[in-house]
Amino acid sequence: MKIMGKYILAFVLLDYLVTGFLLFTNHSGVAIKISNYMFFVLVIGVIINYSKNE
Numbered sequence: 001m002k003i004m005g006k007y008i009l010a011f012v013l014l015d016y017l018v019t020g021f022l023l024f025t026n027h028s029g030v031a032i033k034i035s036n037y038m039f040f041v042l043v044i045g046v047i048i049n050y051s052k053n054e
Helices: 003-024 028-053
Strands: none
């Protein structure tokens, strides 16, 4: 796995922890906004990672 892939994986795991904590504390609106933002960043990161491999 490339270094960029490790950073993407770490970011995703951190986001799941933050989103889970926000849902646990009944902040669902904030959790949904962060989750949508994280998904966008994840998709961009995966595209960049695969474009560097080619």
